[in-house]
Amino acid sequence: MRRRPRQADVAALAGVSQATVSTALGTSPARASLSASTLERVALAARTLGYVPDPVARRLAAQSTDLLGVYTFTDAFPVEVRDSYYPFLVGIERSAARLGYDLLLFTGTSSSRGGEAVQKVRLADGCLFLGRHVPEEQLQQLLDAGYPVVYVGRRTELGGRLSYVGADYVAGAAQVVDHLAGLGHTALLYVRGTDDAVASADREEGFWRAVAAAGLRGQVQRAYASSIDARALQSWRASGVTAVVTEENDANDLLAALLAAADDADVAVPQEMSLAVLGESGGVETAPRVTGFALPRQQMGEDAAALLVDLVTGRRTGPVQELLVPSLLVGETTGPPPPA
């Protein structure tokens, strides 16, 4: 088992010092001042020996590994939610590869010593965070140390010091409302869930803003998730409501309940009543593709990785916060309102 060659070996063969090998093979400005013949001899020696720099030593000495960390607080490849995580990873990997970085994947699960394992991300030049739980303390520590961090998803923790690339739920919600208004709906009903996440509040805000912008304020009602059943749907309809909008939640049970209620009440969707969700209809087994909006997940991943690289190289300085606009998904559950 041959020991792998190091700079000292190359130096010996080329007849120069180890430091000269480092400069000759590196990219520092000092390289320019080396003579052409030295450069050549070093290059030849390196090739002959099959020299490849040790990335670990390089990182220790120069603080750079060309590695981007990706930290997920669950499995990085959760079978259940693969379809929602995967596109982020695809985007992240694209950007990273394009920019010459490799990915260092951390999964919260491998951490034996609790939160401290998060600090292992320092092996990479910077780190992307993905997922629900933000371990504030650990993140704080990274930020304090000036370590570049970007969250994929909007985060309001840490007093705005955190960089992120998130989705503009406000804009997404507005698109759905505008779509309905464009179809001629004026009497909408908003069914709110019980989730108090940032995203949830954002969706509702976007909804009301768009309602106001469309001049529909007076005609839009609001109901709670708990009230959804066939009777409720009938009464909403009787009161003139022509479209119901709900928010996406974890299992999309709100949406499922709404679809079931319509079915129970024999209300034809979308002929008698339009239905839309502020988000995606994933998880609901029903046949119809529900109108909503989709997060630009892959793009979010790409942007987040690109931003992280900018932070790492100092091209930009944090915190940078970016929101991407979701795209409207027109499904089979929305149509013009029934003739009055």
Place this chain on the structure above:
Amino acid sequence: MRRRPRQADVAALAGVSQATVSTALGTSPARASLSASTLERVALAARTLGYVPDPVARRLAAQSTDLLGVYTFTDAFPVEVRDSYYPFLVGIERSAARLGYDLLLFTGTSSSRGGEAVQKVRLADGCLFLGRHVPEEQLQQLLDAGYPVVYVGRRTELGGRLSYVGADYVAGAAQVVDHLAGLGHTALLYVRGTDDAVASADREEGFWRAVAAAGLRGQVQRAYASSIDARALQSWRASGVTAVVTEENDANDLLAALLAAADDADVAVPQEMSLAVLGESGGVETAPRVTGFALPRQQMGEDAAALLVDLVTGRRTGPVQELLVPSLLVGETTGPPPPA
């Protein structure tokens, strides 16, 4: 921006030397000989300062990062083949997390300087390789250096020096044949593609072995992909063939051609003719689920990662080569032969 604490800082606070901090915080046998009070003081000081060991320095000094490399020769998250790669990654991640390792993901694409980038995997304690192209030279170099490497998929390159966890295509093919024989088929036809990959040869070998074991040798024919059309199918049928077996290939065009030919020839599958594939029917848009076998991808990933860890820790020494048995997928394209 506070500098992160290092052992020297902890040492100063605890009133001991830096080396003592290292032993106290580490797991070396020397730790046992430190006094309880020293251990305590160091632990306290470390906690107070929020000390976390620098993984890079640790790796350089001790040759260990608790990181497993994963090298794919394409994007790690190829959108096109996501369903075939993903399960491997899921399995790899599972094992790694369970064993206390994190994943270092390399994508051939990020390598600027050609093959040399492969050497960057050394940042990790060992590396898994995934995908078609084996850059023999680079792999050779890693092996020569005694660097632990495991391939996911059977590889015959490098004179058997390469450890791998592969799929037992021979056993998979045999399962399909046994299934058909069990249904009562005796006159089979094997349609071979033009692919010369190891896996392809293995499939055919398994096929013929199972045929021999079932005592069907004399009644089984062999045809080439190029001959597939409605006429051929008719003539095979006329000659008594009751089941056609083909191999899985990249786009599964062999299988697609076969299905199309049956359709053209108005041959009912499986009533008049059974159809099976030595592998999976992915990629073919047709409705019927085709009988075949599935690779235990996730398990392969898990085993490969576990093997790599064994190699890394020295619990096992390479090369270790392991084949996992695929599972039979009974689809809608096989049934009993038509009554003679």
Place this chain on the structure above:
DNA sequence: CTGAAAGCGCTTACAG
């Protein structure tokens, strides 16, 4: 029981 010292393989001022 603990400390001083060397070394892992690099990078980067600084001399000359």
Place this chain on the structure above:
DNA sequence: CTGAAAGCGCTTACAG
């Protein structure tokens, strides 16, 4: 134009 030296933050014999 090139070399000697220090240092990145650790681990690990080896003294004492």
